[in-house]
Amino acid sequence: MGKSFAVIGDPIDHSLSPNIHSAAFRELDLDSSYIAFRIPKGELAGGLEGLKKIKIDGFNVTIPHKIEMMKYLDRIDESCSVIGAVNTVSNKEGIFKGYNTDMDGFLEPFKEKKLNIANTKVLLLGAGGAARAIVAGFAKEKAGSVTIANRTLENAKSLSEFSKKVGLNSNAIKIEDVNDSAKDYDIIVNATSVGLRNEPSPISLDGINEKTIVYDIVYMPMNTDFIKKAKDNDSIVIFGYEMLLGQAVRSFEIWHNMEAPYNAMKKALLGGF
Numbered sequence: 001m002g003k004s005f006a007v008i009g010d011p012i013d014h015s016l017s018p019n020i021h022s023a024a025f026r027e028l029d030l031d032s033s034y035i036a037f038r039i040p041k042g043e044l045a046g047g048l049e050g051l052k053k054i055k056i057d058g059f060n061v062t063i064p065h066k067i068e069m070m071k072y073l074d075r076i077d078e079s080c081s082v083i084g085a086v087n088t089v090s091n092k093e094g095i096f097k098g099y100n101t102d103m104d105g106f107l108e109p110f111k112e113k114k115l116n117i118a119n120t121k122v123l124l125l126g127a128g129g130a131a132r133a134i135v136a137g138f139a140k141e142k143a144g145s146v147t148i149a150n151r152t153l154e155n156a157k158s159l160s161e162f163s164k165k166v167g168l169n170s171n172a173i174k175i176e177d178v179n180d181s182a183k184d185y186d187i188i189v190n191a192t193s194v195g196l197r198n199e200p201s202p203i204s205l206d207g208i209n210e211k212t213i214v215y216d217i218v219y220m221p222m223n224t225d226f227i228k229k230a231k232d233n234d235s236i237v238i239f240g241y242e243m244l245l246g247q248a249v250r251s252f253e254i255w256h257n258m259e260a261p262y263n264a265m266k267k268a269l270l271g272g273f
């Protein structure tokens with residue numbers, strides 16, 4: 001029997017995940033399907049019952065359910081318990097096991113491009129769910145320190161506490177206090193949602209150079225103002241779609257227990273822009 005997969009969230013109609021996974025199924029001739037399934041906030045329990053009834057084999061979880069989904073899991077992978085949020089679920093005979101592939105997805109482009117993280121000085125903009133997975137990733141790769149800059153200082157402080165708990169030196173500041181300090185960092189990551197609506201870069205990137213790694217996790221549009229400013233300074237750029245691709249590849253491998261067809265998935269993803 002064919003296998004079925006989904007992504008749940010709200011809004012969900014613009015999700016690129018069905019395209020990416022369907023391309024992988026075609027490439028490997030797998031009898032599987034992947035759909036986008038809208039579950040509004042507050043309706044997660046009912047939506048999950050529906051998925052169990054149709055014997056879904058696995059699903060991705062996105063905004064607004066990544067944290068709430070934790071309480072519906074029967075088993076929790078370590079990737080998920082550390083971060084406290086889930087984006088990938090496998091279903092084996094009604095047993096839901098949760099994983100978080102955002103961290104591996106975030107790190108994947110560094111590996112692909114052979115960019116070093118160990119002992120670097122990191123500036124992380126944002127302190128939401130994605131930023132938490134990113135902090136866990138930098139801790140795993142032994143970054144030297146991370147400065148967390150966020151609109152709401154309280155949220156930056158609490159992420160900074162988490163960072164210290166997972167062994168990564170950290171401090172918290174307000175995003176407007178970054179001022180002209182971007183040039184003091186080796187890696188700068190935008191993990192706020194600023195850029196999604198074509199807003200200007202959340203900070204000034206004046207003074208950064210060709211050694212600075214600038215990573216925007218916002219993937220739509222591809223060329224945010226933040227990315228454009230990094231390119232103007234000849235910096236090394238990592239696009240949000242690269243993280244999206246990385247997490248999709250990892251989800252694929254969890255569900256299918258085989259290597260994902262990276263290039264076919266990348267082609268499908270880029271075709272979505």
Ligand SMILES: NC(=O)c1ccc[n+]([C@@H]2O[C@H](COP(=O)([O-])OP(=O)(O)OC[C@H]3O[C@@H](n4cnc5c(N)ncnc54)[C@H](OP(=O)(O)O)[C@@H]3O)[C@@H](O)[C@H]2O)c1
Nearest residue numbers: 126127128129130131151152155191192193217240243244
């Ligand atoms: N490429 C990928 O694979 C990937 C994966 C996950 C997420 N993302 C993207 O990453 C972004 C963040 O996702 P998330 O799940 O972490 O969301 P979230 O938990 O809602 O966090 C949003 C973050 O953005 C900040 N923010 C929102 N509006 C802002 C504004 N106008 N000015 C300054 N800061 C603002 C928030 O600051 P406050 O704390 O002050 O509210 C918070 O730090 C989204 O755009 C999402 O699409 C991409």
